Amino acid sequence: MPGTRFPIKGFKEGLLIKLGDGSWNEVQANLLEQIEERLEFFQGAKIAVDVDERIVRAAEMGAMRDMLSDRGVHLFAVISKSNVTDSVAETLGLSTHQTILREKDSTVRNMLAGGENAILIRKTLRSGASIKYPGHVLVEGDVNPGAEILASGSIYIWGKLRGSAYAGIEGSENEVICALDFYPAQLRIANIVKEYPKLKIKIQKSRNHAQKANLFAGEIRVSNWDDQNLLK
Amino acid sequence: MTAKTITITSGKGGVGKTTATANLAVSLASMGQKVTCIDGDIGLRNLDVVLGLENRIVYDLVDVVEERCRIRQAMIRDKRFEELYLIPAAQTRDKNAVSPTDMIKLANDLRDEMDWIIIDSPAGIERGFRNAIAPADEVIVVTNPDVSAVRDADRIIGIIEAEQKGPAKLIINRVNPQMIQRGDMMNADDVLELLAIKLIGVIPEDEHVIVSTNLGKPVALDEKSKAGEAFRNIARRFMGDEVPMMNLEYKDDIFHRLSKVFRTGGE
Numbered sequence: 001m002p003g004t005r006f007p008i009k010g011f012k013e014g015l016l017i018k019l020g021d022g023s024w025n026e027v028q029a030n031l032l033e034q035i036e037e038r039l040e041f042f043q044g045a046k047i048a049v050d051v052d053e054r055i056v057r058a059a060e061m062g063a064m065r066d067m068l069s070d071r072g073v074h075l076f077a078v079i080s081k082s083n084v085t086d087s088v089a090e091t092l093g094l095s096t097h098q099t100i101l102r103e104k105d106s107t108v109r110n111m112l113a114g115g116e117n118a119i120l121i122r123k124t125l126r127s128g129a130s131i132k133y134p135g136h137v138l139v140e141g142d143v144n145p146g147a148e149i150l151a152s153g154s155i156y157i158w159g160k161l162r163g164s165a166y167a168g169i170e171g172s173e174n175e176v177i178c179a180l181d182f183y184p185a186q187l188r189i190a191n192i193v194k195e196y197p198k199l200k201i202k203i204q205k206s207r208n209h210a211q212k213a214n215l216f217a218g219e220i221r222v223s224n225w226d227d228q229n230l231l232k
Numbered sequence: 233m234t235a236k237t238i239t240i241t242s243g244k245g246g247v248g249k250t251t252a253t254a255n256l257a258v259s260l261a262s263m264g265q266k267v268t269c270i271d272g273d274i275g276l277r278n279l280d281v282v283l284g285l286e287n288r289i290v291y292d293l294v295d296v297v298e299e300r301c302r303i304r305q306a307m308i309r310d311k312r313f314e315e316l317y318l319i320p321a322a323q324t325r326d327k328n329a330v331s332p333t334d335m336i337k338l339a340n341d342l343r344d345e346m347d348w349i350i351i352d353s354p355a356g357i358e359r360g361f362r363n364a365i366a367p368a369d370e371v372i373v374v375t376n377p378d379v380s381a382v383r384d385a386d387r388i389i390g391i392i393e394a395e396q397k398g399p400a401k402l403i404i405n406r407v408n409p410q411m412i413q414r415g416d417m418m419n420a421d422d423v424l425e426l427l428a429i430k431l432i433g434v435i436p437e438d439e440h441v442i443v444s445t446n447l448g449k450p451v452a453l454d455e456k457s458k459a460g461e462a463f464r465n466i467a468r469r470f471m472g473d474e475v476p477m478m479n480l481e482y483k484d485d486i487f488h489r490l491s492k493v494f495r496t497g498g499e
Contacts, residue, residue, distance in 0.1 A: 058391045059362040084396065091387075091394040124428065126390030127383050144386050144426055162426075201379065201418045 004030045014046030014076065024060055028067070035071050048077035048095070056085045061092055093130035093148075116153065125149070125163065134170075145185055145199060151175070162199060164188075173215050178225070182211035187220055189213065194220040233266075235346035237339050238470075239368035241392075243384035245355030247376045248405035251441060253352040254282040255452040255460070259467030261316035262452075265347040268307060268317040270338070272364035273354040274329060277321035283310060284448020285318055294322035297334045303341055312453075315346075327359040332366030339367035348470075357391055365392065371400045372432065377407055377418040382426055389429060402427060403466065405435045409480045420477075433466035435459050436480050 009016045019027050031049075035042045047068070056078065065075040077095035080086055086096045117135030127146025131137060136153035147163035149155050152170040154177065161179035166188040168175035173190040187194045192215060210225040240253045250273075257269040270293065271279035280286040291306035296319065303319075310316040319338075322329065339349055353364035365371055371392050375385035385402075392400045404423055411417035420434055438459035444451040451460040452467075458478070465475045 057362060058395055059358050062358060084394075087394045088391075091390045127386040129390060142428075146383050146386065201415075201422055 002026075002030065002033075005034050006031060014048060014074075016048045016050060016079070018050040019052075019054075024054075024056065028060075028064055031064075032067060032071065035068070035073055039071065043072045044074070045072075046074045046076050048079055049075065050079040051082075051085060053081045054085065055082050056080070056088060058088050058092060061088055061094070065092070065094070090129050090131065091126070093128050095130070095132050118153070124159065127163075132169075143179075143184075154178075175214075177213040178210065180210045182209075182213075182222065187213055189215050189220055192218065192220055233344075233347055235266075235268075235339075235343045235349045237343075237349040237351065237367050237369045239272075239351040239353050239364045239371045240374060241353035241361060241364060241371060241388060242355060242374045242381075243357065243388035244375070244381045247374050247381050248403075248435070249355075249374050250279050250282050250352050251445065251451075252372075252374050252403055252405065252435075252463070253279060253350050254450045255463035256467055256470070257316060257348070257350050258283075258310075258313070258450045259452045259464045260348055260470065261310070261313040262464075263467065263471065264314065265471075266315040266345065267348045267350065268319065268342055268346050269350040269352065270319045271321035271352050272335075272360055273352060274321045274360065275323065275326050276354065277323055279352045280308075280318060280320045281448065282445050283318055283450065285310060285320070286448070289320050292320045292322040293338075294325050294329045296338065297330050303338070327354070327363065330363050332363050335363050336367045357388060361388075362395075365395065365397050368397055371397050372403060373400045373427075373429070374403045374405050375423065375427070377404055377412075377420070377423055379418075382418070382423055385427055389427060399429055401430045401432045403433045403435065404431065406437045407434055407480055408437045413481075431477075432469055433462060434477055434480060435462040436478070 004020055006017050006019055019031065061078065068075045078085060078089040079097045089096050118138060119133050119135065120138045120140065121131060122140045124141035125131065125139065125143045125147035127144050129147040132150040134152045137149050137151040137155045139157045139159060142159040143149060143157055143161050143163040145162045150166045150169050152168065152172065154175040155165045155167050157179040160181035161184045163184065164186040165177045165184055167177050168190040171190050175189055177187055177189065183199055184196055186196065211222050212225055213220050213222045240249045242249050253269055257267045261267045269279060271277050274294065280289060285308050288308050291301040295301045296303050296306045306319050307317040310318065342349055351364045354360035373385050373389055375381045389400050392398045404420055408417055412419045420431060424431060436458045438457055440454055440457035441451050441459050444454060451457045452463040454460045462478055465478065468475045
């Protein structure tokens with residue numbers, strides 16, 4: 001109903017706003033009113049919305065993101081209990097409960113025993129998809145141009161890497177990026193960036209040599225998986 | 233019979249959705265099928281122009297949705313065929329005039345009288361696109377063999393999957409065999425390497441398409457047009473006929489030039 005104000009919680013990544021019940025249009029109108037009431041407070045804010053069990057469609061989510069952006073607010077995540085809504089959010093490049101960096105994570109230490117998180121994604125990431133995770137990311141599928149993975153740990157792709165991969169985003173320099181078919185747009189490990197030349201339209205089909213990228217002497221080095229140098 | 237509802241979309245604008253909608257509708261109708269096509273591009277309609285029916289519009293999609301007329305009153309019958317109809321878009325409204333639920337209801341109302349309902353989606357991924365795919369049994373993505381169009385197609389295929397309307401099928405439009413041979417254009421395999429969905433047709437670049445659009449005579453009616461033939465082949469595939477893909481290779485080597493000479497009895 002009009003005039004409803006949703007509870008807001010602050011956390012490390014931004015603000016979390018739990019949306020209430022009612023039609024999507026009503027809820028959206030309430031949210032926008034709430035923001036307009038305190039425009040200066042919300043200026044430049046990054047917000048996540050919690051939609052609970054609600055199924056939100058691509059155009060609805062996209063429209064909300066645009067309307068928030070018009071008011072200087074950046075919607076970066078949708079927290080939901082529905083797989084359908086999660087899937088839509090990922091496709092639009094928004095974070096979900098699985099991929100959002102948690103409150104307590106300020107730095108992720110590279111531990112050898114226990115405590116390491118990993119997420120397995122069993123599908124191809126198409127253009128526009130963005131996965132962000134406080135741990136390692138495994139993809140069984142391709143990462144297409146226009147898709148990106150941001151991991152505080154390492155990234156392993158059982159498929160083609162044609163999009164962008166950022167490992168060790170919290171600063172860990174021991175992370176690696178591996179793929180069966182390695183032709184990324186951009187790589188990043190910790191603070192080091194490597195840009196690649198534009199992908200040719202004739203994809204080299206014969207290059208089926210699995211490769212691995214790691215930091216060596218301040219640069220990102222890409223080697224074949226069975227390259228002896230990797231053992232150093 | 234209950235109609236199958238097909239939505240033609242692309243993400244990127246200008247790749248040939250409207251041309252594909254018109255030509256598939258016409259090809260199916262010429263095989264005796266009952267077809268209604270719907271222009272989902274409210275505000276920027278052009279399916280009516282491509283079909284040559286623009287001077288016969290009295291009622292449009294928004295009139296039907298807002299109940300100012302019955303569906304049949306808005307259905308323009310294409311006199312070239314037994315049962316081919318167009319429900320045109322409204323020119324002076326916007327995409328919010330229609331909702332996904334309206335589109336589902338419209339398709340349901342037509343389902344028992346038609347064999348095919350073909351919906352021309354607008355470009356983009358917003359409301360118009362959502363309206364267009366809401367009633368779809370199947371979504372077809374049209375793309376051009378260029379990096380920018382394929383990037384958008386990849387995005388929209390992902391959205392179609394997320395909206396639970398997948399897997400989509402693909403038409404590659406405006407293929408130029410000469411450019412492919414020179415290495416200046418992607419071929420079908422290059423496109424499929426990225427998009428990884430089922431290919432249902434490849435349409436060659438063909439001047440006849442522009443001429444036919446200007447005349448309001450869809451190119452599938454032109455026996456001399458390669459693009460027309462390719463569209464007719466797609467329609468045959470819809471009907472279950474396993475037509476092999478047209479050979480679009482451009483062969484400019486000595487053997488082919490010679491064989492052309494022998495076949496035509498000399499230049």
